[in-house]
Amino acid sequence: MSLLEIQSVSVSFGGLMALKRVSFALEEGEIVGLIGPNGAGKTTLFNCLSAFQPVSEGHLRYSGVALETLSPHQVAALGVARTFQTSRIFRRMTVLEHLLVGRHLHQRTDLWAAIARPAWVAREEAEARECGLRTLALFEDRLLPRLHDFAETLSYANRRRLEIARALASEPRLLLLDEPTAGMNPHESAGIVQLIKKIRHLGISILLIEHDMKVIMGVSDRIVVLDHGEKIAEGLPEEIRRNEEVLRAYMGRRYGRA
Amino acid sequence: MPVYEFVPRRENWYVWLPLLAALVIFPLLVRSEYILSIAVYAGIYIILTSSLNITNGYTGLFSFGHAAFYGIGAYTAAILATRLGLSFWLTLPLAGVVAGLFGAAIALPTLRLTGIFLALVTIGFQEITFLVTLNWIGLTRGPMGIPAIPPPAIGGVALSGNLGYYYLILALDVIVLGLLSRIVTSRVGRAFMAIREDELAAQSAGIPTFRVKVLSFVIATFFAGIAGAFFAHHARFVSADSFRLDETFAILTMLIVGGMGSLVGPVLGAVLLVVLPEASRFLAEYRGVVYGLILIGVILFRPEGLAGVPGIIQARGALSRVDESSGAGEPVG
Numbered sequence: 001m002s003l004l005e006i007q008s009v010s011v012s013f014g015g016l017m018a019l020k021r022v023s024f025a026l027e028e029g030e031i032v033g034l035i036g037p038n039g040a041g042k043t044t045l046f047n048c049l050s051a052f053q054p055v056s057e058g059h060l061r062y063s064g065v066a067l068e069t070l071s072p073h074q075v076a077a078l079g080v081a082r083t084f085q086t087s088r089i090f091r092r093m094t095v096l097e098h099l100l101v102g103r104h105l106h107q108r109t110d111l112w113a114a115i116a117r118p119a120w121v122a123r124e125e126a127e128a129r130e131c132g133l134r135t136l137a138l139f140e141d142r143l144l145p146r147l148h149d150f151a152e153t154l155s156y157a158n159r160r161r162l163e164i165a166r167a168l169a170s171e172p173r174l175l176l177l178d179e180p181t182a183g184m185n186p187h188e189s190a191g192i193v194q195l196i197k198k199i200r201h202l203g204i205s206i207l208l209i210e211h212d213m214k215v216i217m218g219v220s221d222r223i224v225v226l227d228h229g230e231k232i233a234e235g236l237p238e239e240i241r242r243n244e245e246v247l248r249a250y251m252g253r254r255y256g257r258a
Numbered sequence: 259m260p261v262y263e264f265v266p267r268r269e270n271w272y273v274w275l276p277l278l279a280a281l282v283i284f285p286l287l288v289r290s291e292y293i294l295s296i297a298v299y300a301g302i303y304i305i306l307t308s309s310l311n312i313t314n315g316y317t318g319l320f321s322f323g324h325a326a327f328y329g330i331g332a333y334t335a336a337i338l339a340t341r342l343g344l345s346f347w348l349t350l351p352l353a354g355v356v357a358g359l360f361g362a363a364i365a366l367p368t369l370r371l372t373g374i375f376l377a378l379v380t381i382g383f384q385e386i387t388f389l390v391t392l393n394w395i396g397l398t399r400g401p402m403g404i405p406a407i408p409p410p411a412i413g414g415v416a417l418s419g420n421l422g423y424y425y426l427i428l429a430l431d432v433i434v435l436g437l438l439s440r441i442v443t444s445r446v447g448r449a450f451m452a453i454r455e456d457e458l459a460a461q462s463a464g465i466p467t468f469r470v471k472v473l474s475f476v477i478a479t480f481f482a483g484i485a486g487a488f489f490a491h492h493a494r495f496v497s498a499d500s501f502r503l504d505e506t507f508a509i510l511t512m513l514i515v516g517g518m519g520s521l522v523g524p525v526l527g528a529v530l531l532v533v534l535p536e537a538s539r540f541l542a543e544y545r546g547v548v549y550g551l552i553l554i555g556v557i558l559f560r561p562e563g564l565a566g567v568p569g570i571i572q573a574r575g576a577l578s579r580v581d582e583s584s585g586a587g588e589p590v591g
Contacts, residue, residue: 090451101460
């Protein structure tokens with residue numbers, strides 16, 4: 001059984017079909033790249049997977065569990081974490097607090113424990129902090145020196161890194177990355193490629209939306225191509241590179257024929 | 259460390275312990291019933307402002323009905339004390355529970371609404387509560403109010419002067435602020451703040467945002483009810499006029515002037531705006547002008563208030579421009 005199975009998923013906004021019977025699967029440990037021109041439905045698919053967007057038809061199975069009937073926090077609890085295309089950081093919370101929020105699912109301090117403060121609460125907090133610091137170490141010296149800074153004071157690239165760090169802190173099995181290198185310079189993008197490789201070594205599977213072909217070709221095991229809500233191709237990076245249909249979708253009809 | 263990050267802990271005893279000691283000996287030095295009564299009111303407003311800060315400051319919910327829950331607490335205590343003869347020590351927690359139950363009843367259907375819509379519903383609830391207390395004569399005696407509420411008794415001795423009330427509210431404030439500081443520095447408090455900052459991202463981190471928002475609302479209304487019970491046993495008379503929309507705005511003003519999203523802010527705001535109108539009595543009819551100027555000055559020059567989290571006012575959806583992080587949906591791409 002695949003870790004993630006997307007079975008003939010359709011989403012329509014009124015008359016507009018954002019996704020038309022899209023199917024593909026992602027195996028445990030795999031990195032699958034999701035590409036396509038703007039408006040192809042990539043982010044819509046992410047929103048379906050994280051339960052922000054109901055599917056009109058079809059099924060989403062994550063290690064056998066149907067995702068389409070769950071709410072976003074339940075999907076997160078199953079071990080599916082995501083980042084957003086426009087980074088959604090907690091502007092007036094510190095870097096460390098982001099990591100602690102990322103640990104939310106692994107903690108159990110409720111209102112009563114917060115008030116009574118039995119000894120395990122302090123242990124749990126120390127543990128979360130330690131795990132947060134371990135996660136931040138993946139980003140070398142980018143975030144660690146800014147532990148107590150508000151997120152809104154971070155640079156653009158660091159905000160994007162922080163969002164990935166928050167997602168990683170929850171120790172997901174599947175990570176959905178929505179254009180992690182958007183707006184980054186080539187040097188920073190290369191850093192993200194390194195990071196993605198490190199994340200894979202942690203045993204985390206990744207579904208990656210990306211426009212930077214260098215990044216997508218460099219890290220993906222397989223690539224799925226969407227255009228106008230339909231899957232037009234799926235295969236190994238070198239197959240996709242040569243696929244006529246893909247070239248046509250990206251470059252226009254004339255280029256495809258030539 | 260900035261003031262808005264201050265939380266009383268064992269390690270920083272040298273900050274809060276001298277302050278607490280000063281507050282304990284303060285009445286022995288002033289010995290004025292008038293000054294003590296002002297201090298008692300400041301103590302009540304510290305609870306009201308700090309509890310409103312849980313929803314409006316930490317969680318980013320727009321509640322405009324805090325005085326209604328304050329009133330529900332006050333009436334609960336008044337009715338239980340005068341009809342059933344319950345003592346202050348029982349009416350105090352019960353008033354909190356009843357106000358919290360009303361809070362849950364309002365929160366469950368309305369917290370799916372956001373920003374300005376939640377504000378409208380809470381204002382509506384405020385008005386409904388006022389009209390019900392004014393007209394349900396069988397329960398509340400309507401416009402006649404409820405008089406002769408017995409004072410709290412400690413060890414069988416009923417409090418008579420403001421000195422006793424002063425120490426009682428001081429103890430209550432210490433307990434309430436202690437509880438609130440434990441809540442906001444925990445996983446629960448972080449969930450509140452995450453929802454304030456970005457509800458979608460909070461959900462993606464596994465926070466059940468609806469449930470957490472209801473919890474925030476219930477905590478805020480519970481403590482408003484506690485403040486109401488103290489008020490009822492202190493004033494020994496309650497009537498519907500004390501808990502109208504202008505009271506909600508008074509509490510909200512204290513919160514904004516003091517600063518949202520911090521523990522210190524609401525305390526400063528409550529003390530300042532209770533003491534200031536009294537201290538400026540010599541200005542006679544210019545008093546209101548001075549009060550207004552101070553408010554405008556704070557909003558213009560220090561929008562986060564005296565000790566609020568910087569930026570907390572601007573970046574909130576309904577009061578300002580819709581910024582990129584508050585849009586509901588992700589662009590399709």
